[in-house]
Amino acid sequence: MNQGRISQVTRRQFLTCASLGAVGLWLAPRHLFAQDGNLVTASRDQGASAKITVQRLRGGVSVLTGSGGNIAVLSGTDGKILIDAGLATSRRRIAEALGGLDANPIRHLLNTHWHYDHTDGNEWLNSAGARIVAQENTRKHLSTATRVEAWDFTFPPSPAGALPTEVFKQDLTLQLNGTTLALKYYGPAHTDSDISVEFTEAEILHTGDTWWNGHFPFIDYSTGGSIGGMIRAAEANIARVTDKTLVIPGHGPAGDKFALIEFRDMLVTIRDKVAALKHRGKSLDETVAAAPTADYDAKWGNFFINGKTFTALVYAGV
């Protein structure tokens, strides 16, 4: 890499951070800011009163929704295996929901990526008996102070009990409860730590936050995410499933291949529109004002990320 290339990369990283400073202003519904002004703190506060909904899918797999990212559970004679941990403040309610499934103990926890709404519960689940498995970058980010610019939040290093004790780089296959669990690294996508977990015999795929069903996704440029990486992961998810596969997203209801295709098409269309505006010299404010997400806002913009915020997230990466 020559000197010119290095300064170009450095400048680009700086611009990415500067753009995302503006994103923070648009993030999240206003009520999340009402109590103390930060999205992370406010969502953790809300986790204490979160209602946990349990949906039984098939092959012994259930999904718990309501506290952070979707939690999948496979229960059997090897104990309960959880995919993602929810918010720590929801401990009592998540424990109640797990106890309501059956009496099997908690034995394994797999993190789809490092974000707090998927790993906050790591410490209590570990103390309850779970060994924690993740991609190596999840342990890296949880082990050290990690800042997410768009959330205006720096996460301190996690306590030892919250850290994954078994990490892998690309693929890991586990045999538990008579089921094959295939863990696969996406490469940089929503972060640089995203994995999918496939329950092979049940034909169920948990995509983590590479898929938000019915919602514009957050993209974490601070730890290696990008719109290009999100689209590559969306393509990988489509290639991975059949018409029979049940797909669990990081956020939103479980869905199917058709819904994955719809999400990929939305990402590609908006990426192309935003890229065209940016390459014509439009500033971030001008690009947002041009409303490149307008055709999608009614369906996709009603959750955590609205059309303006998503435009800014895409703009940072094209």
Ligand SMILES: [Zn+2]
């Ligand atoms: Zn995430």
